[in-house]
Amino acid sequence: MHADKRSLGFWLLAAFFTTFVLFLYGPMLVIVVLSFQGPEGGLTFPLRGLSLHWFAKLIEGLGVVDIGAALKRSLALGTAVMAFTVLFSVLAGLAFRKKLAGGNALFYVVVASLIMPSIIVSLGIGLEFRLLDSGLKWAMEALGMTGTLENFGTSLGLFTSALGAHLTWTLPFGLLIMFAVFNRFNPAYEEAARDLGATPWQGFAHVVLPLIAPSVVGIGMFGFTLSWDEIARTSQAIGDVNTLPLELQGLTTTVTTPAIYALGTVTTVISFGVMGLAIGLAWWLKKRQQRG
Secondary structure (H helix, E strand, O other), X not given: OOOOOOOHHHHHHHHHHXXXXXXXXXXXXXXXXXXXXXXXXXXXXXXXXXXXXXXXXXXXXXXXXXHHHHHHHHHHHHHHHHHHHHHHHHHHHHHOOOOOOOXXXXXXXXXXXXXXXXXXXXXXXXXXXXXXXXXXXXXXXXXXXXHHHHHOOOOOOOOOHHHHHHHHHHHHHHXXXXXXXXXXXXXXXXXXXXXOOOOXXXXXHHHHHHHHHHHHHHHHHHHHHHHHOOOHHXXXXXXXXXXXXXXXXXXXXXXXXXXXXXXXHHHHHHHHHHHHHHHHXXXXXXXXXXXX
């Protein structure tokens, strides 16, 4: 059978798409390749040897920067953001299934953070918590809590201001996903469960949640990955510690060896690992749902 010939437009679009993909993923691929150089390797091509030397250097540490501690902070923050994003998104999705007084205004307030400059959000949250610090210190002084006042540093921190800053970025995505899920959700399943005597909680746990589980996993993936590489919203709101992306940003001006590429490769592998785990879990839940 004679195959149809492709038009010129097809090849032009194919070339454009290929160029776009190379532009998008080419830098990441270059960093991964250069991170596997030998001890004499530099920051540019050509490659000088092939080894895990710079990963070993990364484990030893990069100067005064504690990469291990920064990695743990980022993992802990990303996990907390993921958990809160899933929880609040599911609860909000359930709430918005019914008509709420002021629901439209609340929705626009939530999604407005998507169009707000990230650095402005970070500065605002940082200022808010510094004002809170001033209020707390004044209250402690007024109550004579001198010991507590001396030990008090700041309310800015990983699980306070930084967590709030990251949620302003992840929650709108989670909420929009839940809206899309519940817009095509068939309420007949819940009605059938109630007819069989299920309580509202049993209906949610045994009917609604299993049906929306793959989407919930996707929200968790978005929550973690968006938090994992966030810099702007973290910079002014985290206090006196740094996450891994902030440390990586600082190291780009001081580290002039492929060790910086090794760090970039590690962070990329973790991101793709989380995405792969989420996709695999969502696929398994969907298959289980179909078998049920």
